[in-house]
Amino acid sequence: xxxxxxxxxxxxxxxxxxxxxxxxxxxxxxxxxxxxxxxxxxxxxxxxxxxxxxxxxxxxxxxxxxxxxxxxxxxxxxxxxxxxxxxxxxxxxxxxxxxxxxxxxxxxxxxxxxxxxxxxxxxxxxxxxxxxxxxxxxxxxxxxxxxxxxxxxxxxxxxxxxxxxxxxxxxxxxxxxxxxxxxxxxxxxxxxxxxxxxxxxxxxxxxxxxxxxxxxxxxxxxxxxxxxxxxxxxxxxxxxxxxxxxxxxxxxxxxxxxxxxxxxxxxxxxxxxxxxxxxxxxxxxxxxxxxxxxxxxxxxxxxxxx
Numbered sequence: 428x429x430x431x432x433x434x435x436x437x438x439x440x441x442x443x444x445x446x447x448x449x450x451x452x453x454x455x456x457x458x459x460x461x462x463x464x465x466x467x468x469x470x471x472x473x474x475x476x477x478x479x480x481x482x483x484x485x486x487x488x489x490x491x492x493x494x495x496x497x498x499x500x501x502x503x504x505x506x507x508x509x510x511x512x513x514x515x516x517x518x519x520x521x522x523x524x525x526x527x528x529x530x531x532x533x534x535x536x537x538x539x540x541x542x543x544x545x546x547x548x549x550x551x552x553x554x555x556x557x558x559x560x561x562x563x564x565x566x567x568x569x570x571x572x573x574x575x576x577x578x579x580x581x582x583x584x585x586x587x588x589x590x591x592x593x594x595x596x597x598x599x600x601x602x603x604x605x606x607x608x609x610x611x612x613x614x615x616x617x618x619x620x621x622x623x624x625x626x627x628x629x630x631x632x633x634x635x636x637x638x639x640x641x642x643x644x645x646x647x648x649x650x651x652x653x654x655x656x657x658x659x660x661x662x663x664x665x666x667x668x669x670x671x672x673x674x675x676x677x678x679x680x681x682x683x684x685x686x687x688x689x690x691x692x693x694x695x696x697x698x699x700x701x702x703x704x705x706x707x708x709x710x711x712x713x714x715x716x717x718x719x720x721x722x723x724x725x726x727x728x729x730x731x732x733x
Contacts, residue, residue: 441499447614566606598695
């Protein structure tokens with residue numbers, strides 16, 4: 428069986444991919460990380476990697492016979508960006524790695540995003556290699572609207588609709604289309620993608636689509652009461668401003684308010700600009716109709732009675 432290495436495989440998205448890959452029994456799975464997680468409950472082999480040392484990383488990949496690398500490194504700053512770029516260079520140097528999935532797991536960031544340069548660095552590095560590569564565009568994670576009643580390795584995060592506190596701060600008019608995908612469904616599509624001989628530079632997949640107004644209605648029906656609702660116009664979002672939701676206050680301890688507001692306003696702009704409206708005709712869904720995905724209504728219905 429070909430060996431697939433998942434960089435950042437003990438993290439949120441990475442752990443999900445590792446679990447689904449392992450269950451498929453189609454690949455040998457190797458987890459790469461900068462340190463051994465305190466609670467390593469995964470069945471797959473874990474290897475500590477110093478991404479700064481490109482030659483040593485390349486030798487490790489060669490020794491392990493790694494054919495494909497899936498990066499789930501959280502790319503948010505220069506160090507994490509450098510780690511992924513160095514992994515690309517090590518993969519090209521290894522002589523065994525043929526394919527690379529770069530860490531995106533959402534929608535591509537625009538050039539006005541602070542994250543753009545960090546994530547594009549790996550793409551630029553990949554273009555200089557002979558590796559076959561792609562990035563996964565899956566819209567917004569559906570997990571956030573089923574937590575804590577849905578199995579997920581993602582931490583709670585509130586955007587637009589705060590189901591727990593019956594409140595909403597919706598970007599734009601609330602009528603823009605947003606595609607959502609449950610992380611375990613993303614992982615299923617990744618496993619399916621590994622079986623294709625040809626990859627495009629961007630790979631699309633999705634679980635369901637809805638507008639924020641539709642999600643609000645589902646949440647109100649599941650909760651049995653009306654929400655406190657506000658709408659943030661694009662002009663407000665472009666200024667880096669958003670309406671605060673109750674759950675946001677719980678996040679300021681680890682996600683400072685200015686940074687959180689900036690990130691949420693950016694997401695809001697992406698919604699209004701149509702960046703979360705995936706071209707469904709280009710998605711893997713059409714090739715792999717056997718993959719059944721979690722729907723928005725099913726996730727939100729988990730709140731009924733709570």
